[in-house]
Amino acid sequence: AQRVTQPEKLLSVFKGAPVELKCNYSYSGSPELFWYVQYSRQRLQLLLRHISRESIKGFTADLNKGETSFHLKKPFAQEEDSAMYYCALHTGTASKLTFGTGTRLQVTL
Amino acid sequence: EAGVAQSPRYKIIEKRQSVAFWCNPISGHATLYWYQQILGQGPKLLIQFQNNGVVDDSQLPKDRFSAERLKGVDSTLKIQPAKLEDSAVYLCASSPGVAVEAFFGQGTRLTVV
Numbered sequence: 105a106q107r108v109t110q111p112e113k114l115l116s117v118f119k120g121a122p123v124e125l126k127c128n129y130s131y132s133g134s135p136e137l138f139w140y141v142q143y144s145r146q147r148l149q150l151l152l153r154h155i156s157r158e159s160i161k162g163f164t165a166d167l168n169k170g171e172t173s174f175h176l177k178k179p180f181a182q183e184e185d186s187a188m189y190y191c192a193l194h195t196g197t198a199s200k201l202t203f204g205t206g207t208r209l210q211v212t213l
Numbered sequence: 214e215a216g217v218a219q220s221p222r223y224k225i226i227e228k229r230q231s232v233a234f235w236c237n238p239i240s241g242h243a244t245l246y247w248y249q250q251i252l253g254q255g256p257k258l259l260i261q262f263q264n265n266g267v268v269d270d271s272q273l274p275k276d277r278f279s280a281e282r283l284k285g286v287d288s289t290l291k292i293q294p295a296k297l298e299d300s301a302v303y304l305c306a307s308s309p310g311v312a313v314e315a316f317f318g319q320g321t322r323l324t325v326v
Binding site: 108110113138147148150153190199200201202203204205 | 216244246248253254255256257258261268269304306308310314315316317318319320
């Protein structure tokens with residue numbers, strides 16, 4: 105069965121510091137990984153997907169199949185990055201979407 | 214484009230009562246998901262529809278939860294009878310295809326007292 109693990113419930117960093125939100129997955133097939141974000145009082149929305157290999161709002165994530173990880177990184181945190189971040193895994197032809205438990209990122213001055 | 218619409222936004226009921234949630238996905242989206250998000254946890258998939266057929270309902274407590282998607286468009290999720298542990302935010306999402314972005318509604322916050 106597929107599973108997504110986000111080991112940190114809360115990550116607190118200072119503005120300008122680097123950020124790394126960890127995500128590990130378990131799935132025997134070929135995974136499609138995503139990061140979703142939920143800002144305060146807003147709906148859950150897509151931040152980025154591994155297949156597009158793009159940088160969104162300064163965030164990047166690289167799929168490491170050997171370590172089954174998809175960590176989210178940003179070199180310099182901004183206050184507006186404070187939010188809940190969820191790693192998600194699409195599996196199978198039926199496109200089942202499984203979420204991790206989420207990490208709250210808190211960026212302080 | 215219009216987003217995923219859900220109603221009501223909030224609902225408070227007593228245990229053993231019944232409740233229904235409604236979701237209107239983005240037009241043309243074939244895939245519709247219902248998730249349950251308990252405070253402090255990630256969204257848990259309850260049921261997934263592809264058009265009006267059920268693709269996955271393995272985590273749906275079928276003794277009390279039911280869902281349908283009429284004509285492959287709108288969907289309703291019902292709980293009968295509700296328990297205290299059903300208190301959560303119920304999220305609806307839709308997607309145009311396989312392994313692409315899912316668009317979420319604002320959710321319905323259910324409190325069972």
